[in-house]
Amino acid sequence: MKQTTASMRRTSFAAGLAGALCCSLGLSACGVDQKGIVLLTDPSYRATMIGTSKDGFTMPDGILWRQGKLMLADEGGSAVRVWSHPHDVKTLCDAKLGIHSPEDLVVDGQGNLFFTDDDAGGVWEVDASGRAFQLAGRDKGLVSTEGIALAPNGAILVGDGVRHEVFSVSRAGVVSVFLGSRRGITKPESMAFDDEGNLYIADNVDQVIYMLGRDMKLDRLIQKRENFSPEGIWFANHVLYVTDSKHGKLSRFTPEAGLETIAVFGGQLSYICGITTDDQGRIYVSVQDLKHNFGRIVKLERI
Amino acid sequence: MSAFHRLPGKTKVPACLLGVFWQDFRATLRNLAHERTALVHPGIWLMSNLFILSIGSGAFARMTGINDALYELCNHLAGRSWLLDNLIALPLNNQFIKAAFLGGCFFAAWHGHQVDRNRRILLVSVLASVFVIATTKTLSYAIFSPRPFIQSQKAFHLEDNQLVESRRLPYRVPLDAESQKMYADLVKGDVVQNDLHSFPSDHAGFYVTLAVGILLASRALGWLAVSWTFLVLLGSRIITGRHSPLEVVVGAGIGIVMLLLFQFVFDKWWRRPMDLIVNWTLRHPAIATVLIFMVIFEASNSLQDVHPLLEIGSAAVKHMLHVTP
Numbered sequence: 166m167k168q169t170t171a172s173m174r175r176t177s178f179a180a181g182l183a184g185a186l187c188c189s190l191g192l193s194a195c196g197v198d199q200k201g202i203v204l205l206t207d208p209s210y211r212a213t214m215i216g217t218s219k220d221g222f223t224m225p226d227g228i229l230w231r232q233g234k235l236m237l238a239d240e241g242g243s244a245v246r247v248w249s250h251p252h253d254v255k256t257l258c259d260a261k262l263g264i265h266s267p268e269d270l271v272v273d274g275q276g277n278l279f280f281t282d283d284d285a286g287g288v289w290e291v292d293a294s295g296r297a298f299q300l301a302g303r304d305k306g307l308v309s310t311e312g313i314a315l316a317p318n319g320a321i322l323v324g325d326g327v328r329h330e331v332f333s334v335s336r337a338g339v340v341s342v343f344l345g346s347r348r349g350i351t352k353p354e355s356m357a358f359d360d361e362g363n364l365y366i367a368d369n370v371d372q373v374i375y376m377l378g379r380d381m382k383l384d385r386l387i388q389k390r391e392n393f394s395p396e397g398i399w400f401a402n403h404v405l406y407v408t409d410s411k412h413g414k415l416s417r418f419t420p421e422a423g424l425e426t427i428a429v430f431g432g433q434l435s436y437i438c439g440i441t442t443d444d445q446g447r448i449y450v451s452v453q454d455l456k457h458n459f460g461r462i463v464k465l466e467r468i
Numbered sequence: 469m470s471a472f473h474r475l476p477g478k479t480k481v482p483a484c485l486l487g488v489f490w491q492d493f494r495a496t497l498r499n500l501a502h503e504r505t506a507l508v509h510p511g512i513w514l515m516s517n518l519f520i521l522s523i524g525s526g527a528f529a530r531m532t533g534i535n536d537a538l539y540e541l542c543n544h545l546a547g548r549s550w551l552l553d554n555l556i557a558l559p560l561n562n563q564f565i566k567a568a569f570l571g572g573c574f575f576a577a578w579h580g581h582q583v584d585r586n587r588r589i590l591l592v593s594v595l596a597s598v599f600v601i602a603t604t605k606t607l608s609y610a611i612f613s614p615r616p617f618i619q620s621q622k623a624f625h626l627e628d629n630q631l632v633e634s635r636r637l638p639y640r641v642p643l644d645a646e647s648q649k650m651y652a653d654l655v656k657g658d659v660v661q662n663d664l665h666s667f668p669s670d671h672a673g674f675y676v677t678l679a680v681g682i683l684l685a686s687r688a689l690g691w692l693a694v695s696w697t698f699l700v701l702l703g704s705r706i707i708t709g710r711h712s713p714l715e716v717v718v719g720a721g722i723g724i725v726m727l728l729l730f731q732f733v734f735d736k737w738w739r740r741p742m743d744l745i746v747n748w749t750l751r752h753p754a755i756a757t758v759l760i761f762m763v764i765f766e767a768s769n770s771l772q773d774v775h776p777l778l779e780i781g782s783a784a785v786k787h788m789l790h791v792t793p
Contacts, residue, residue, distance in 0.1 A: 197667055197714075198611045201626040202634065204618065206657035212624040214631045392658060414657060426657025431664045432612035433626060463631065 201432030209467050210427065215449070216462040221254035222246050224460035225451040227269035227280070227313075227355075227397065228439040235449060238267035238280050238439070241460060245270065245280055245291060248462070258297035264289060269313045269355060269397075269439070271321070279321050281310035288313070288323050288334050305340040307332060312356035314364065324353020324366065331356075331366070348383055350375060357400040365405055367395035374398065374407065374418075387424055397450075401442040408437045408450055415440070415450060415465070428465060433457065535714040539616055540638055542706045542713070546647075547640035557644035559704045566701065570678055571764050573693040577686040578760060586685040587746045588739075589731065593681020594767055596730035600677045600723045601771060604670040607722075613667035617641075617709030618654060642708050669711045672719030675701050677727045678767065684731065 203212040216235075218224070224241025235248040244259035245267050257278070258264065265284035272278045276293035279300065286309055287302035300321075301307055312324040321334040322343055331344035331353050344350060351370040358364055364377040365386070372394050374387040387393070387407075394411035405418040413435035415428045430437050430452065439451040447466040454460070546553055559565045577586050614623075620639035624631040641651045653659075679697040683690025702720075705711045711719075734742050749756035766773060 197613055199614070199625045199634075200612055202612075202614065202623045202664075203625075203631060204614075204621055204623045204657075204659065206621075206655065208622045211633070212631045214626075214629060217629050219629070412661075416657070429657050429659045431614065431659070431661075461629075 199432065201430070201434035203434060203463065203465075204429040204431065205465075206426045206428060210448075210465045211468050212428065213464045213466070214461060215464045216248055216251060218458075218460045220248065220251050222248065222460055224453040224455075224458065225462065226267065226438045226453070228441050228449060228451045228462065229270055229272060230441045230443045230449060231272050235441070235462065236270055236272060236278060237451070238270045239460070240266045240268060240438075241453065241458060243267070245278070245289075245297075257291045257295065258289070262289070262297050263299065268311055271313050271315045273315055273319070279313060279315075281313045281323055283309045283311055283326060286310055286325075288321060288338075300336075301334050301338040301340050305338070307334075307340065312353045312366065314356035314358055316364075317358065317362050322356060322364070324350070324356060326352040326354070326370075344377070344383070350383075354396060355398045357398045357405070359400045359405070360403070365398055365400065367398045367407070369394050369396055369411075374405075387418065390424070393424075396438055397440045399440045399442060402446060406440050406442070406448065408440045410436045410438055410453075413437060415448070430463075433459075434461065434463070437463075535712055536637060538713040539706060539709075542703070543616070543638075543640050543709055545707050546642040546709075550643045553642040553647070554644045556704045556707050557642060557646060559701050560708065560710070561646060567765065569696050569700075570675065570682075570693055573682050573689045573696075574678065574764050575761075577682050577689050580686055580689070584743075584746050584750065587749055588734070588742050589685045590681055591742060591745060592730050592734045593678060593684070593727060594763060596681070596727045597674055597677040597723075597767060598771075599730070600673040600726050601670055603722055603726065604668050604673040604719055608665040608667055608670060611667050612664060613715070615663045615666040615710055616712050617651065618659065618663055620709070621654065639709055647708055666711055667715050667718065668722060669702070669705065669715045669719035671705060672702050672711070672716040673723040673726075674767075675723075676720040677723035680724055680727055684727075 205212065216222070222237055222239045222242055222244075224239065225237040225246075226240040227238035229236040233249070237246045237248055237254075239246050242259070243265055245257045245264075247255045247257060249255070263285060264282050266282055267289075268281045268283045270278060270280035278291040280289050280291075281287075282289065285303075287305075287307045288300045288310060289297065290300045291297045306325075306328065307323060308325055309327040310323050311326045312322075314322045316322055316333070319336070320343075321336075323332045323334055324330075325332060329346040329351055330342055331350065333341050333343040344353075350366060350368050352368050353366050354369045355367040356364060362379045366375040366377065367373075368375065372388070372390070373385050374395050376384045376386040378384070387395075392409075392412045392414075394409050395407050396410040397408040399406045403419065407416045407418060407424070408414070409416065413430040414426050415430065415437060416424050416426050418424045427448075430450075433454045433456070434452050436453045436455060437450045438453055441449050443449070445466075447464055450463050450465070452461040452463055546556070574590060578590055580586060616637050617639050619634065619637045622636065623634045625634045626632075639651075641647060675697045676694075679690065679693035682693040702711075702716050706713055706716060749760070
């Protein structure tokens with residue numbers, strides 16, 4: 166009798182598993198699971214996938230459009246790469262250099278690339294000839310570097326999420342405090358200059374975007390908004406673009422219209438990080454799928 | 469020639485399985501009604517039911533034309549009359565409409581004839597409903613499927629790592645304040661994450677479990693509860709674009725399958741502990757009524773107050789232990 170009961174339980178368990186498997190197979194095969202969407206709040210855009218991890222990168226964070234190519238701070242792959250076309254990705258430097266999680270990057274007029282690393286710290290450079298090295302490291306106080314921007318005077322500004330400060334780094338690797346912790350910025354996650362020399366700083370811990378004027382006056386430009394957590398910012402054509410990885414939103418800010426959502430990213434596409442634009446005003450965003458360790462680059466262009 | 473023989477070849481297998489499912493369902497109902505052990509083997513029973521569920525939902529999804537057409541037909545009622553839309557929207561947010569009727573049916577069955585049998589069935593139904601909501605929540609978390617009203621906007625979805633423009637569903641915005649605000653928020657881009665995971669409907673699973681549980685205990689009250697659940701509670705969710713018919717059908721299917729499974733297991737193997745509880749409720753009717761009222765009150769509110777209560781409880785414990793300042 167006991168044997169019969171045990172056998173029935175085993176059969177029930179196996180049947181349950183088989184049924185659950187059938188259910189999941191049935192649902193996925195029938196397209197109920199849409200996996201991910203880009204919902205366009207501004208219907209004048211259309212979205213296209215231009216690159217995925219299958220092209221040779223892992224999970225990019227900061228991205229930068231330059232001369233028809235995308236520079237990628239491949240956070241998931243511990244590398245900095247250049248994407249030209251699908252299946253045409255070139256690695257500029259990787260973990261062998263000592264980098265862990267490249268976060269954000271900028272390129273100067275001479276083609277020198279500078280990037281931050283929130284795990285390894287420091288500021289790193291890949292010069293125009295392709296030589297990669299650390300410009301300034303943890304020993305100089307750059308513990309967990311996040312946002313990076315090129316000041317009009319040529320200095321490299323770097324935000325530090327542990328020190329709660331913004332540093333200025335010269336081309337010779339000399340580090341000085343640009344904005345001290347007393348200014349109240351908790352995590353300078355991303356930074357961008359506008360055409361007039363104002364510096365925008367996104368803080369995704371306090372959920373604020375600051376604007377630092379040329380007179381060094383720090384204003385809270387966007388704050389105390391529901392469902393707002395700025396991850397990446399980018400300034401182009403008088404518009405400040407903002408990505409929000411927490412809520413999967415891509416927005417734009419202008420003083421006239423305020424903050425407007427362009428698109429909402431959902432499902433496997435919800436974690437949007439880096440943002441850049443090309444000369445035609447097309448928007449590129451990097452998307453990290455942390456669950457599947459998969460990266461994507463999505464382009465939004467006006468129809 | 470029978471209707472089955474006239475079916476096209478491809479549809480004979482699903483039709484046959486559907487027949488097995490229906491026979492099992494009826495047998496289970498009959499056995500529960502006569503206080504006898506179910507005759508069907510649980511493995512075959514469970515597998516056929518789950519298989520039917522997956523085949524049924526898959527076929528339905530393939531026929532999204534039907535699903536969309538049904539949804540559009542229901543949503544067509546909205547946006548025409550302020551009064552009608554407000555009446556339809558009542559069960560969405562009004563806890564009295566949502567919970568009181570089902571709770572009343574439950575209590576009537578609890579105190580009705582064949583008290584011990586009914587109470588055993590009802591207690592198992594409440595237990596099953598908790599597992600149903602856990603199952604539907606887990607499934608909906610894993611499956612990405614935006615609510616129909618969200619699919620009215622321009623969107624691109626993932627297909628083989630490419631972005632493909634999605635078919636836009638027509639949507640008539642109901643005229644009640646809540647639906648108007650929800651749509652205005654959507655147009656602004658304020659989308660709640662929960663609105664992107666609507667498959668299957670946890671409301672359907674939960675309320676159908678309770679209603680069918682009442683049906684197993686008392687036929688008259690049960691049909692009232694089932695009718696209320698489908699026509700009022702779930703109908704309003706389809707009309708206002710919160711769920712598609714497919715999401716409701718699959719949610720309800722999960723609820724029915726799990727309820728019958730629980731009833732079978734408790735009837736076959738775990739009858740003794742359940743009888744002990746039932747006997748206790750008969751010996752202590754006052755306190756049992758208070759406890760079951762609390763459980764049913766919260767259950768009929770689809771357990772939405774449990775999470776905030778747990779959060780407050782957890783914060784209070786941390787505060788007392790000085791874990792947080």
